Amino acid sequence: MMKEEKRPLILISNDDGYDVKGINVLVDIAREYGDVVVVAPDGARSGAALSVTFQRVLTVKCVKDEPGLRVYACNGSPCDCVKIGLSEFCDRKPDLVMGGINHGDNSAVNVHYSGTMGVVIEGCLKGIPSIGFSHCSHNMDTDFTPMIPYMRRVIEHVLKKGLPNGVCLNVNAPDVPEYRGMKVCRMGQGVWTKELEARISPRGYRYYWLVGEFKSADKPDDNSDWNGLHEGYVTVTPTKIDITAYEVMEELKKTLPLAPPSMEGSGN
Amino acid sequence: MMKEEKRPLILISNDDGYDVKGINVLVDIAREYGDVVVVAPDGARSGAALSVTFQRVLTVKCVKDEPGLRVYACNGSPCDCVKIGLSEFCDRKPDLVMGGINHGDNSAVNVHYSGTMGVVIEGCLKGIPSIGFSHCSHNMDTDFTPMIPYMRRVIEHVLKKGLPNGVCLNVNAPDVPEYRGMKVCRMGQGVWTKELEARISPRGYRYYWLVGEFKSADKPDDNSDWNGLHEGYVTVTPTKIDITAYEVMEELKKTLPLAPPSMEGSGN
Numbered sequence: 001m002m003k004e005e006k007r008p009l010i011l012i013s014n015d016d017g018y019d020v021k022g023i024n025v026l027v028d029i030a031r032e033y034g035d036v037v038v039v040a041p042d043g044a045r046s047g048a049a050l051s052v053t054f055q056r057v058l059t060v061k062c063v064k065d066e067p068g069l070r071v072y073a074c075n076g077s078p079c080d081c082v083k084i085g086l087s088e089f090c091d092r093k094p095d096l097v098m099g100g101i102n103h104g105d106n107s108a109v110n111v112h113y114s115g116t117m118g119v120v121i122e123g124c125l126k127g128i129p130s131i132g133f134s135h136c137s138h139n140m141d142t143d144f145t146p147m148i149p150y151m152r153r154v155i156e157h158v159l160k161k162g163l164p165n166g167v168c169l170n171v172n173a174p175d176v177p178e179y180r181g182m183k184v185c186r187m188g189q190g191v192w193t194k195e196l197e198a199r200i201s202p203r204g205y206r207y208y209w210l211v212g213e214f215k216s217a218d219k220p221d222d223n224s225d226w227n228g229l230h231e232g233y234v235t236v237t238p239t240k241i242d243i244t245a246y247e248v249m250e251e252l253k254k255t256l257p258l259a260p261p262s263m264e265g266s267g268n
Numbered sequence: 269m270m271k272e273e274k275r276p277l278i279l280i281s282n283d284d285g286y287d288v289k290g291i292n293v294l295v296d297i298a299r300e301y302g303d304v305v306v307v308a309p310d311g312a313r314s315g316a317a318l319s320v321t322f323q324r325v326l327t328v329k330c331v332k333d334e335p336g337l338r339v340y341a342c343n344g345s346p347c348d349c350v351k352i353g354l355s356e357f358c359d360r361k362p363d364l365v366m367g368g369i370n371h372g373d374n375s376a377v378n379v380h381y382s383g384t385m386g387v388v389i390e391g392c393l394k395g396i397p398s399i400g401f402s403h404c405s406h407n408m409d410t411d412f413t414p415m416i417p418y419m420r421r422v423i424e425h426v427l428k429k430g431l432p433n434g435v436c437l438n439v440n441a442p443d444v445p446e447y448r449g450m451k452v453c454r455m456g457q458g459v460w461t462k463e464l465e466a467r468i469s470p471r472g473y474r475y476y477w478l479v480g481e482f483k484s485a486d487k488p489d490d491n492s493d494w495n496g497l498h499e500g501y502v503t504v505t506p507t508k509i510d511i512t513a514y515e516v517m518e519e520l521k522k523t524l525p526l527a528p529p530s531m532e533g534s535g536n
Contacts, residue, residue, distance in 0.1 A: 049316075256425055256450065
């Protein structure tokens with residue numbers, strides 16, 4: 001009993017829903033290391049980013065309660081789930097917050113749209129070591145086996161050594177049967193193009209689906225997560241919550257007029 | 269006619285909806301500088317962050333079409349609005365993307381949840397100079413007048429000099445009648461606490477509203493946007509889209525085992 005209470009507490013969420021394969025695999029691994037609380041969306045929330053729900057109320061349903069594991073389904077966003085998990089369902093501050101395993105790539109600029117990384121950044125904002133795991137396959141029955149030993153390494157590293165304040169990890173695995181190893185990378189750069197698919201409804205109005213093609217802007221020898229994935233590596237991208245562009249502050253201070261305007265320039 | 273076509277093109281969105289006071293004030297200012305296309309949500313989307321809509325279709329309604337200004341209301345997120353605006357309603361690449369004026373503070377960690385800054389970061393991801401404007405009052409009829417000369421300065425600066433690739437601006441104004449000037453700041457740090465308000469419905473089930481109290485972690489002399497606002501300054505926080513934590517990469521490379529695991533360690 002005493003020993004049970006000292007196990008690490010791990011809070012898990014995702015953006016694909018509480019009952020998909022990816023999160024179940026992550027929960028099974030997490031249970032090797034600690035007690036697990038899952039608060040995850042009650043359905044798909046891909047692309048939820050760090051969105052939070054202010055315009056309507058949130059509800060939660062307990063769908064599993066067994067020794068060392070409780071699972072809650074929530075009608076909110078991934079970030080809402082973390083907030084509710086921390087506030088309502090964790091009896092102590094978790095040692096680790098994890099998002100995933102996402103069914104789909106969260107490397108490069110995708111980190112900005114990712115609900116999985118929304119979970120992780122929210123955990124990090126709360127001062128808890130946080131890791132996101134994503135797999136490049138969108139197949140909801142994909143085989144995560146090759147990824148698992150790498151996940152164990154990252155989890156063990158973070159449980160043992162923690163992470164610097166304000167830094168979390170974005171781990172992605174390529175959709176290939178065997179990996180060349182793991183690589184610490186920077187976030188790739190590039191741009192989504194052709195993002196709108198327009199259609200005409202049976203009733204004659206125009207509507208759109210969000211789609212897109214990602215064009216990487218990384219040079220072939222750049223140590224980016226996007227390149228690493230395409231070379232067959234599991235990539236680990238350390239990610240920070242302070243998004244200040246410090247390097248441009250001095251130039252802005254010099255070139256922007258900062259003093260209070262004179263009355264004649266004060267507009268309408 | 270020729271001259272008209274050479275005016276700057278400015279794409280505007282927000283997260284409070286296409287018809288609120290804040291966006292109308294921003295549109296009026298923007299029209300001094302160029303042709304304006306507005307694609308904004310058809311209702312409130314506070315806290316939308318950089319969320320994008322994959323699970324349902326998007327529709328758009330033109331609500332105003334006059335020389336130099338078209339306004340579209342969209343059922344999607346702020347970021348969706350930018351994607352649709354760029355793809356469907358801009359006949360050329362805009363010279364500027366702007367979000368706001370938001371009715372509420374987007375300084376410090378709020379930048380991560382902000383739909384207004386979702387607009388701006390999306391513009392920046394598309395390689396377009398982008399600025400977000402927010403006002404600390406949540407009063408939907410607040411007086412934006414003291415903010416306007418500062419907004420003109422920032423817009424003129426960006427139209428003339430552009431912004432470094434991958435950097436956008438997060439401009440916040442305090443809710444006081446007079447400002448001490450403008451300050452270039454870093455993003456403040458801190459944590460939201462007491463974020464859940466639980467209630468019991470008339471039918472007896474428990475539900476939650478997201479609420480919260482922000483606790484700043486900035487020291488009193490930190491040059492943070494949060495502090496700047498509380499000192500009565502309009503704050504300009506340069507914000508970047510590359511969120512790699514470069515400073516921890518070397519340590520991670522040294523301490524994480526990166527080679528492919530031996531077969532006996534490869535788990536299930």
